[in-house]
Amino acid sequence: MNFEEFVLAASVTDLDAEPRAREHADAVEFRMDLASDPLAALGDYDGELPVLATNRAAWEGGEADDDETRLAELAEAAELACVGAVDVELQSLTEGEGDRVAERARRAGTTVVASVHDFERTPPETDLRGLLESATDHADVGKLAVTAEDRGDVLDLLAVTHEFASAGERVATMAMGEPGRHSRAVAPVYGSKIGYAPVESEDATAPGQYDLETLARLVDELA
Numbered sequence: 648m649n650f651e652e653f654v655l656a657a658s659v660t661d662l663d664a665e666p667r668a669r670e671h672a673d674a675v676e677f678r679m680d681l682a683s684d685p686l687a688a689l690g691d692y693d694g695e696l697p698v699l700a701t702n703r704a705a706w707e708g709g710e711a712d713d714d715e716t717r718l719a720e721l722a723e724a725a726e727l728a729c730v731g732a733v734d735v736e737l738q739s740l741t742e743g744e745g746d747r748v749a750e751r752a753r754r755a756g757t758t759v760v761a762s763v764h765d766f767e768r769t770p771p772e773t774d775l776r777g778l779l780e781s782a783t784d785h786a787d788v789g790k791l792a793v794t795a796e797d798r799g800d801v802l803d804l805l806a807v808t809h810e811f812a813s814a815g816e817r818v819a820t821m822a823m824g825e826p827g828r829h830s831r832a833v834a835p836v837y838g839s840k841i842g843y844a845p846v847e848s849e850d851a852t853a854p855g856q857y858d859l860e861t862l863a864r865l866v867d868e869l870a
């Protein structure tokens with residue numbers, strides 16, 4: 648997966664959902680931290696869509712609390728043929744052992760997405776820029792998910808997205824929460840390369856997500 652074109656990822660906690668995602672998604676984001684035996688599930692996976700593997704740390708809003716196990720599992724996943732990309736938290740890449748995962752991923756030809764999340768707010772525009780700069784420096788794709796408290800926050804995020812994408816950087820951005828919901832449909836217009844959506848809205852993996860069919864339609868109509 649090279650993310651040169653926009654990739655719509657169906658965010659799943661169970662890979663058995665993949666057949667239901669095929670019609671609208673380009674990939675499945677497998678939330679390993681929310682699955683019961685993720686490596687076994689990946690081993691058994693015989694779906695059509697490539698997998699973007701995420702094993703989100705508890706300290707970054709996920710459910711994987713032992714960092715050593717979490718990163719070891721993610722590195723193993725990165726080496727599987729069905730896995731086209733792995734998500735590694737930027738903080739793991741800069742301060743933890745995430746760079747080892749990234750190295751193993753690269754050796755296996757797997758794309759690395761460096762991610763940053765803010766579940767509280769949208770940092771000021773200069774900080775957004777700094778975070779995306781660091782994320783794009785450390786990985787093939789820099790991803791920034793923030794929480795919008797008002798529409799103005801989305802404007803800041805879109806401005807920075809546009810700036811990086813225009814400079815040829817591969818970025819993925821979205822504003823979580825209700826005021827930021829429309830960013831999921833609009834950010835791709837400004838160059839964001841990944842969208843996330845649950846197959847069914849009750850299985851959302853972040854606040855403010857559209858269901859897959861809806862996001863696919865909105866992105867298509869705005870493209």
Ligand SMILES: O=C1C[C@@](O)(C(=O)O)C[C@@H](O)[C@@H]1O
Pocket residue numbers: 658676678701734762792821822823843844852853854856
């Ligand atoms: O990082 C992201 C983006 C996300 O948080 C969202 O807002 O859609 C959903 C997560 O599953 C994914 O790992």
